[in-house]
Amino acid sequence: MNGQEAGRRIVFEDVSKFYGEVLGVNRVNLSIPGGITSLVGPNGAGKTTLMNLMTGLVRPTRGRISVLGISPDEPERLFHKLGYCTQFDSFPKGLTGYQFLYSYLRLSGKPHPVADRLAGQAIERVNLAEAAHRRIAGYSKGMRQRIKLAQALCHQPSVLVLDEPLNGLDPLIRAETIALFRSLAQEGLHIVISSHVLHEVDAISDQVVLLSNGYVVAEGQIHGVREEIHEQPMQIVIRCDKPCDLASRVFQQDCVVEARIHPDGQGVLVKTRNAERFYLLLNRLAQGGINIESVAPADDDVLSVYEYLIGTEEPTK
Amino acid sequence: MSMGRLPWALWRAQIIAILRLEMKKTFITRRGLWIYFLALSPVLLYAFHSFVQLKNGQSGDLGEDTHLFAAVFQFFFLRLAIFFGCVGIFMNLFRGEVVDKSLHYYFLAPLRRELLVVGKFLSGLLAAMVLFGTSTLLQFVAVYWYLSSATVQEYFFHGHGAEHLAAYLGVTLLACVGYGSVFLAAGLLFRNPLIPAVLVLAWEAVNGFLPGLLQKLSVIFYLKSLCPVAIPEAIALDRGNPLALISVNPTPASPATAILGLLVLSLVVLALSSVQVRRMQIDYGAD
Numbered sequence: 001m002n003g004q005e006a007g008r009r010i011v012f013e014d015v016s017k018f019y020g021e022v023l024g025v026n027r028v029n030l031s032i033p034g035g036i037t038s039l040v041g042p043n044g045a046g047k048t049t050l051m052n053l054m055t056g057l058v059r060p061t062r063g064r065i066s067v068l069g070i071s072p073d074e075p076e077r078l079f080h081k082l083g084y085c086t087q088f089d090s091f092p093k094g095l096t097g098y099q100f101l102y103s104y105l106r107l108s109g110k111p112h113p114v115a116d117r118l119a120g121q122a123i124e125r126v127n128l129a130e131a132a133h134r135r136i137a138g139y140s141k142g143m144r145q146r147i148k149l150a151q152a153l154c155h156q157p158s159v160l161v162l163d164e165p166l167n168g169l170d171p172l173i174r175a176e177t178i179a180l181f182r183s184l185a186q187e188g189l190h191i192v193i194s195s196h197v198l199h200e201v202d203a204i205s206d207q208v209v210l211l212s213n214g215y216v217v218a219e220g221q222i223h224g225v226r227e228e229i230h231e232q233p234m235q236i237v238i239r240c241d242k243p244c245d246l247a248s249r250v251f252q253q254d255c256v257v258e259a260r261i262h263p264d265g266q267g268v269l270v271k272t273r274n275a276e277r278f279y280l281l282l283n284r285l286a287q288g289g290i291n292i293e294s295v296a297p298a299d300d301d302v303l304s305v306y307e308y309l310i311g312t313e314e315p316t317k
Numbered sequence: 318m319s320m321g322r323l324p325w326a327l328w329r330a331q332i333i334a335i336l337r338l339e340m341k342k343t344f345i346t347r348r349g350l351w352i353y354f355l356a357l358s359p360v361l362l363y364a365f366h367s368f369v370q371l372k373n374g375q376s377g378d379l380g381e382d383t384h385l386f387a388a389v390f391q392f393f394f395l396r397l398a399i400f401f402g403c404v405g406i407f408m409n410l411f412r413g414e415v416v417d418k419s420l421h422y423y424f425l426a427p428l429r430r431e432l433l434v435v436g437k438f439l440s441g442l443l444a445a446m447v448l449f450g451t452s453t454l455l456q457f458v459a460v461y462w463y464l465s466s467a468t469v470q471e472y473f474f475h476g477h478g479a480e481h482l483a484a485y486l487g488v489t490l491l492a493c494v495g496y497g498s499v500f501l502a503a504g505l506l507f508r509n510p511l512i513p514a515v516l517v518l519a520w521e522a523v524n525g526f527l528p529g530l531l532q533k534l535s536v537i538f539y540l541k542s543l544c545p546v547a548i549p550e551a552i553a554l555d556r557g558n559p560l561a562l563i564s565v566n567p568t569p570a571s572p573a574t575a576i577l578g579l580l581v582l583s584l585v586v587l588a589l590s591s592v593q594v595r596r597m598q599i600d601y602g603a604d
Contacts, residue, residue, distance in 0.1 A: 019600070057424060057599040079427035086425070088601070090418040094341060106334035107426040109327045155427075 007069035009033055010054055010159065010190060015063030017049055023214040024049035028063070030209060030219060032192065036185045038201040039194040040306060041211035047194040048087060050211070051161050054192070055084045067159055068190075079108070082159040083152030087167075089144060091136045097147045098123065098132040101154045108155055122154035123147075127176065141168035149177070159190040166195060178204055202302040212310045226300045232308045233257045233271035235298035236278065241291040243268045249285050253278070269298060331428055335436025336443070342413075343406060343444040352405045355398045356452040359389055363459035370463040377464055379472055383481070386460050387546035390485060394456075395492055395540055396521065399449050403496035404514045406445050408504035410437040411594070418601045431591040438501055438587060445493040453489045457482050477545070484545035491543065491579050495536035498583035502590040505597070533570075539579040542569040 010032040017024035025046035039047040052058040054065055056072030065071065070078045091100060101122055105115035123132045126146040131139065136147060145168045152160055162181075166174050181204055185191050195201050201208065208225065210217040218225045226234070240246050243261050247268045251259040255278055258271040272278040279295070286292045299305075343349070363386075370377050414420035423433050461469050472478040496517075503513035524535040532538045570578060 052599065055425065057421060059596070059598055075424065076427050076429045079425060084425050086421055088418055088421055092338060092342070092419050092422050093417070103334065103338055104422070104426060106337070107331060107423070107428055109330050109334075109427070111330075151425075 006066060010068070010192065011064075011066050012050075012053075013064045015053060015060045015065055017046075017053060017058060018061045024058075025053070025211070025214045025216075028216055030216065032190065032209075033207070034185075034188060034190050035206035036181060036191045036193060036204050038205040038208045038302070039192065039211060040198065040201055040208055040302060041217075041310065044213070045211035045310075046214040047211055048163055049214075050209075051084070051086075051163050051192065051194065055082060055161055057084075057086075079157075080155070081157050082161065083155065083157040084161045085148045085152040085163060085165050087163045089141075091144075093137075094135065096133050096135050097128055097139070097143075097150075100136055100147060101151055104151055105154060110155070118154050118156070122150040125153060125180065126150045127173070142170060142173060145169055146173070146177075153184075157189070160184065160192070162191065162193045164194055164196065166197060166200060174200075198301075198303045198306060205302070208302055208305075210306065210309055217309045218305065222302055222305060223297075223300055225305050226297075227275075229305065229308050230273075232299070233273050234275040234278075234300075235304075236270045236272065236275065236295060237262060237267055237298045238270060238282070238295050239267040239293040241293075242289075245288075246285065246290050246292075249288070249290075250282075253281055255281070267293075328429070328432055331432050332436040332439065335423075335433060336440050339410070339437060339440030340443065343440055344447075348409075349405060352402045352448065355402050356448045357455075359394055359398065360452055360455040360459050362389070363456055364462070367459060367461075367463035375463075379461070379464060379468060382460050382464075383546055384548070386456070387544065388548050390453075390456075390488075391541065391544060391548055394449075394453075395488070396518075396537065398452075399445075399489065399492045400496055400518065400521075401514065402449060403441075403445060403493060403500050404510055407438075407441045407497045407500035408507075408510045408513070410441050410501055410504060412504040412508070412510070415601065421599050424597075424599060430594045430597070434501070434587060434591045434594050438497060441497050441501065442493055445497060446490055449489050449493060450486055453485050454482070457485065481545045484543065488540055488543050491576065492536065492540055494583050495539065495579050498586040498590070499536065502586050502593070505590055505593045533578060534582070536579065536582070539570060539575040539582075542575040543572060 010030070012028045012030040015028045016026045028046075028050065039050060041047055049058065053060055054067055054072060056075055056078060059073075067078060068081055070081065072078055092103075095103065098119055101119035102115050105118055106112075110118065120132075123129055126149050128143060128146050128150065131143055136144060139147065145165065149162070149165055152162065165181075166177060169177060178200065181191055181193070185206070193201070193204070202222070205222070207219065207221050209219045210225070218228065238246060238250075239262075243265065247259045247261055250256055250268060250270055255274040256270055256272050258269075260269050261267075262269050270278065275297075282292070282295065299308075366385075411420065414423075424430075461472070469478070473482075499517060500510075500513070503517070504510070507513045521535050521537045524532055524537055527535075569575075
């Protein structure tokens with residue numbers, strides 16, 4: 001990768017991190033482009049370690065990291081471009097939400113009027129205006145989560161690293177926050193998120209990094225990752241008016257492993273080892289008087305990919 | 318980058334921002350009440366002494382009180398009050414935030430970590446100086462309070478009173494600088510503040526018996542050299558006083574050497590602390 005390209009990505013080169021004898025992450029090679037990238041894996045997989053490594057809160061035992069061409073060893077440069085919403089639920093004592101952001105911006109060297117304006121904007125953005133001048137110590141879990149998010153956002157960074165940012169948020173705020181992430185990604189930000197909630201990851205991610213026991217198991221766009229899992233036949237749901245007819249015809253094809261009527265009786269669930277060939281065949285099969293309403297992959301999502309690669313260890317579906 | 322092109326204005330603004338945040342924590346804390354007590358205890362002692370003198374109608378002896386002040390200043394105020402006060406203030410600058418799990422707030426700002434060391438050190442120094450400087454001033458007032466105003470005016474304006482007070486305030490400041498830098502560094506290396514406190518206390522106590530070069534690696538060596546009134550041998554050596562061992566300063570440094578030596582020692586310790594903070598990782602789980 002040339003320097004210009006590395007200057008637009010978050011790059012891990014053969015990075016390992018050990019906490020004494022305990023493995024954090026091992027031999028990680030990643031090149032994360034813009035958009036929303038989700039780190040997915042069970043507890044202890046290494047998600048937070050990766051985030052702490054890219055923000056310089058911990059140092060790699062081996063390997064090199066750069067964020068838009070900047071080493072995490074240079075916080076004075078890095079944090080002009082990066083905002084990190086950590087999982088740490090602790091704050092400097094006695095500060096209000098506004099002071100928390102304002103002081104952070106003053107630490108960044110912003111003059112009073114700029115710090116005041118940016119703090120106000122970030123508070124508005126996370127819908128905390130009413131509680132801005134109350135002490136953080138009196139905030140609910142969801143409010144604390146939002147003020148941390150505001151801190152990560154307030155200096156208008158190009159990279160946002162968010163460790164479980166949806167934890168503790170009620171459903172309405174959760175939806176608003178996801179919409180906020182989407183709009184930030186559309187503005188061109190790099191957003192790296194870790195989450196246990198797979199259906200949310202699925203809904204917001206442009207690409208995923210699957211981690212297990214400190215190793216990167218897979219990375220890339222979900223569709224691409226799914227295609228690489230050859231051991232598991234692709235599942236396709238075909239909605240049609242004559243599912244029994246279609247099932248019997250489909251089952252005669254040698255690329256089809258399994259065909260069964262969908263539980264709602266309105267379609268057929270097909271498992272195939274060659275999806276492309278199956279799609280071509282389907283056009284021919286459909287000409288025999290069966291009205292096909294829709295064709296969609298059934299396991300082309302984070303949840304399925306997670307189960308195939310990592311198993312059914314804990315994350316919330 | 319030349320010195321002229323360094324972003325001094327930005328650094329100054331960042332240090333002021335750190336000071337603003339830290340002052341609140343350093344001054345207003347229940348955990349630090351014992352430091353207030355430590356700083357003010359000699360004032361209470363002198364006030365009691367003056368009260369007893371007044372009550373007994375004694376005229377007192379300015380020379381004797383000056384020596385009493387010198388002894389208490391060296392034996393108690395420098396070696397114990399300021400020493401342990403600095404343990405409490407400076408060791409908590411980083412250590413306290415690791416315990417509270419809030420240090421990452423600074424580490425996530427676009428801020429040179431060296432500036433964080435400087436900012437935190439200055440905030441600790443300001444707190445220590447306000448506390449112990451005020452105490453020194455009040456002690457000076459309290460110890461001579463019972464004397465007649467004519468005696469006090471004579472001592473201050475025609476004798477060495479003002480000069481002594483300035484020197485004691487200077488020594489107090491330098492003690493806070495010296496011990497402050499040492500305990501800021503110790504807070505980065507040790508989890509338990511008692512260990513470095515005991516080690517440094519022992520090192521400072523045996524300082525007088527060390528070879529010349531090693532003596533210069535202690536704070537008390539320079540401070541003793543700067544104290545304006547020597548402890549009379551009558552107090553130090555008579556009656557088999559064990560304190561005599563630590564009051565001896567066989568080869569005192571000149572004032573200029575002492576001030577420069579202490580500042581250089583503190584700068585070296587702070588520079589090493591900066592290197593340590595630059596390498597520091599956030600690992601609250603280990604604490």
